[in-house]
Amino acid sequence: KMSVSSLNLILCSLIFVIFCIYRPVVILQIGVTVLVAVFLLVYLATRYNPTKDPLFYVFAEFSFTCVIDLTSALEYDGFTSGFMEFYQKTGEPYLGTPNAIMMCYWDGIAHFILYLMLIHRMSSKQQYRTLGLFWAGSLCANMIVFVPGIVVGSEIRPAFWLNIFLLVPIWGAVSLFSRPRNILKALICRPLDLLFVRIGKLVLTIRLQILNGYVTEYEPYLKDPVGFPKVTILLLLFRALPMLGSFEYGLCTPGCTWMLDWMVYFAGAILQCQWSHAGASLHPHTAEMYRIPVTNLVPILLFNLLYAAGLVLLILHSVFQWVPVNLVIT
Numbered sequence: 001k002m003s004v005s006s007l008n009l010i011l012c013s014l015i016f017v018i019f020c021i022y023r024p025v026v027i028l029q030i031g032v033t034v035l036v037a038v039f040l041l042v043y044l045a046t047r048y049n050p051t052k053d054p055l056f057y058v059f060a061e062f063s064f065t066c067v068i069d070l071t072s073a074l075e076y077d078g079f080t081s082g083f084m085e086f087y088q089k090t091g092e093p094y095l096g097t098p099n100a101i102m103m104c105y106w107d108g109i110a111h112f113i114l115y116l117m118l119i120h121r122m123s124s125k126q127q128y129r130t131l132g133l134f135w136a137g138s139l140c141a142n143m144i145v146f147v148p149g150i151v152v153g154s155e156i157r158p159a160f161w162l163n164i165f166l167l168v169p170i171w172g173a174v175s176l177f178s179r180p181r182n183i184l185k186a187l188i189c190r191p192l193d194l195l196f197v198r199i200g201k202l203v204l205t206i207r208l209q210i211l212n213g214y215v216t217e218y219e220p221y222l223k224d225p226v227g228f229p230k231v232t233i234l235l236l237l238f239r240a241l242p243m244l245g246s247f248e249y250g251l252c253t254p255g256c257t258w259m260l261d262w263m264v265y266f267a268g269a270i271l272q273c274q275w276s277h278a279g280a281s282l283h284p285h286t287a288e289m290y291r292i293p294v295t296n297l298v299p300i301l302l303f304n305l306l307y308a309a310g311l312v313l314l315i316l317h318s319v320f321q322w323v324p325v326n327l328v329i330t
Helices: 001-023 024-045 057-076 085-090 098-123 127-154 158-177 189-208 209-218 229-254 259-282 292-317
Strands: none
Touching: 024 057, 024 158, 057 085, 057 098, 057 158, 098 127, 098 229, 098 259, 127 158, 127 189, 127 229, 127 259, 158 259, 259 292
């Protein structure tokens, strides 16, 4: 009798959990509980050798969410099934939009690799400030596009508030920027440097000059009713363009010690945005009328690639002009 009663209790508990898990508010509660549990597990696992850097716990926590995001993207694209169905329907259904799917791929692959590299460098007592700034820029751009894009074009469910954890990269960026930085060598005003910046600036300028025809003939995805492409283009216009102008000034003015830090941060943001935006404009979940026309596919992809790659090449070129902190600009 005791075993039968225990079995009935277990069955009733399972039924209750299954019933509750499809309620949106319970999804939020479960999400918060899981995130707190992961943090506690990481904390307990390192309690005998605690780290002095709180960013370690951030990287460990977010590496867990990377796996969830990658699983979600794979399930939406039909590569897996049965793992995220309840969450997709009740939790955050807007994760099924093409832009969000591409963001999840970026988070599940690019960010996960970054977290592994960052944790490794922290464990090895190596410098990780530059790599951390790239991560902060990428995740901040994700937050700036993702959260307003949901508010503008999607239904907000209680699980939406789990994205409050995306405010952590802002604190991480402030923390990393406040740490000691390297110093630029003098005489950095070189034609190749200026050329890199001009490329990025030219891309945005062309978009402004031929915006109407460009949207109709080349990137109709910008007219997609979901909020993500609109927020992305606003981010590029009001954040990217002033930043590129400031980089041009930094290249022409020796002693701008802030420039490489901000270029790394900015590169993370641009790569994330370009991946999600270009990928979503090609994704099969996007309505055909909003996808890039086949006749213009190659120039548009090159156009977006040039914008992202130009900044990365500029950073790689500029890295060779940096010297240790204890040296003084001559």
